[in-house]
Amino acid sequence: MLDTIVRLEAERAGPLWEKALTDVVSVVVADESSGFSKIREEMTERIRRFVGLTAHQEPVDIHLSEATREHLRETLRLFVATQPGRHAVPFNRLSTGTLNLLVFALLTYIAELKGESSVIFAMEEPGIALPPHAQRRLVDFVTRRMGQAIVTSHSPYVIDKFDPAQIVVLGRDEDGTLSSSPVVLPQGFKAKRFSTNRRQFAEAVLARAVLVVEGSTEADLVPVIADVLEQDPSVVDYVHPDLAGVSVFNAGGDHAVPAFAPLFKSLDKRVYGIHDTPTKPLSEDVVAKADDFALYRVIDYKRVEDLLVAEVPAEVQRRFLSVAGERSDYPVQCGWLRQDMDDAEVAQLVRSVLMKHKGSGYAALLVSQCTNRRELPASIVEFLLEVNADLYPPTGVVQDSPATGDGEVSGEPE
Template identity: 65%
Template structure:
């Protein structure tokens, strides 16, 4: 069973939006764009224990915080999820609630034109929905999950036509368990996930083991009842005896051997869930401590270990697993190992991440870019490589692609020298007081992508434009005119620049003032990697000799950061090559005032605030 479509209405920062998934999916996007909102919406619909939290929703779960009656109608949170890839058992259990799904239109088959319906039989899907609203009579919030199909017409008795989910049948906790949904927030990893509270990882393990071995809580309570906390020889034994003798003066005690006793727990399931703790001993010491005393990284790895346990208990391909930011406190190799495991063993994995080490583990077709506009409309774009774009090119640049996916904009350059050069130009612009309000590339969220040669720069324009990102390209004059098909791709750049020079080194020598070049040569000569084949700088050298030596040094150490060293000697915008400075200022203008990192959305809508 897999989540195929999520439709959100009036939920948190999302007024309306649709997310389409297809198997394992990685959700990426800027902070507070709605990734957590999507995952939280899935838990509201599919989480077996989610409805036990009170209140189910609150004021800030409604778009704009508006939940009071307006124009005679109460605002309602609505989250609909369509599940496909149903097992035979699921089709039998939910048969009366199934609809046919069209893979061509990503909608129900009975909603598409007859021509498509005749040509496509579609697969069975299960639509389910969460509804939430404010109840003014109870002055509280209510919510419930329902089968979204079929929807009967209420008969109007007892106000049924206005009740929550009127005309729909409840989607129960037992129904949800057949979906096998698990959800891990990053702030739950070291707190709730490793307790025995309802819906936690350990609670899931206990329930699955109980299905195989019989009731576990009852046996644990009986065993705990036999624990002698106040044995006769203990100090507590004397206290118990003294309490019994004094209480017996005023209260008629039972006719048992121990009418007054001390127990480690209230001996109820709920209390045992609260007090039971997992103890772990890790290297280098042998002493076991409660799990919450472990390091954050150890906690995350412990979660990973429990996931392997659940996967084995549930069986392959039977878990829908949503996980937020697995990179928190995990080293890169652990991030990759975790993703490899869940992708291979879970039926569907839905991951949010800002880590290139996580992103690079997903093929482009599995990456879903989330966007949200100022009006609260949520949308998604799947990474689709152009038909003539070789998959090998993507795989050879997988790490760079991962970083570009995270950026707000992409600057495609032709080589390592340029990739190091532009951050240096940006630093000079930032330090120049005459360039008021300029936001440097890193703070603006601009990713620099090394295409490795000038001819390849245009090839990446349609790729990044397809992600909905502004994309900029710059390269020197090619040795021969670009192929017409390649040249056509430059139209996808937001801004495209071809230098009037055959190399960036010639540009720098021609347009950086000679006094900056002299300072550069003096600094470079002190480095251990100064090219041995180049002469040492002479303070009395002519300007022409300085230009020649600068070019020789830059060429000899091309790609080693020497071009950036030269730019670092510039004292302001006036000493920078105009074409480079103008391009970065153009990017700054295009990204606007939000480039400083501030989100324009109301913080009350933030998907990071989940109300927990």
């Protein structure tokens, strides 16, 4: 790339390689401050014994000579000093992510020399080894400056920078056949709803399946419950959602859960939905959207906190209160666990603590105290096991709409 840049610049600024060769030849190697100086003097004295030398001040000297353009190409190295260090190092000693950005930077230089509007920029997995902020900056630069860009990525931070109309979801079936699905927002799906869920959406389009839940508390609970199920030897053939490729999507409310079913089903993904009993009944059009769920469950509780208090055993609740009481953010106004409390009093205290710190991870902390399936909230466990059975049906059972393989996204700005 550096050679290409030099060649393109030479077309505008003149012979760069020739000037570099002249400068290299004129470099003084054996000056007075160099150890080569003593070597040169000793060599001159010994050679003079057998060879007639001229009266030149330095008849024997050391030079960088016979250098060619190919020598420069082979030895030319880019040195880069990055923060927070002070010293420049050869480019090949930089980290993998910095190297990726360095290559990208040189490519943009070439693109500018060629004329940005005429460049088609194709990038495969630009997010590898890069932090989120670097991924966003890279994509922003390409989409704003280049004539056209084609990107394949598994990074939600990259996908997040593209609008739905610019995204195509790629997948393969069991026979290896490649398929693609454009992202088309269903009729009546508000653009604002998409924009407020861009990051979640970006992760969901990469998933094999999507589990839509009501809120952040439920989104925190699912992976913790899955962790316990995975570690319980009595639960046979259970696959953790992370391994199964299931993305948990926070809809932001019970009435919003069914709205996402048509969207994810249109991307050829298995989509599941679960939420508590709404205070206000769902409208007919919302209920109709729920038909696109492969599995849909309305649990028989008004709040997830009520479910946890009712279905998590008292001994687990006591362990939770002991652990929670040691946290700096424990709501002291709710009171503390006492040894003389009966189970009903413990349940009331747990509910008070969960409600006081709703959405702050306390519900997940409660469930993390469970050690096996028996101690987990049965309503959620049963649903997760049904989802698992739907994703991994017994041999010979065919799903109505097979889940796609690992998702990859191709983005192309208009």
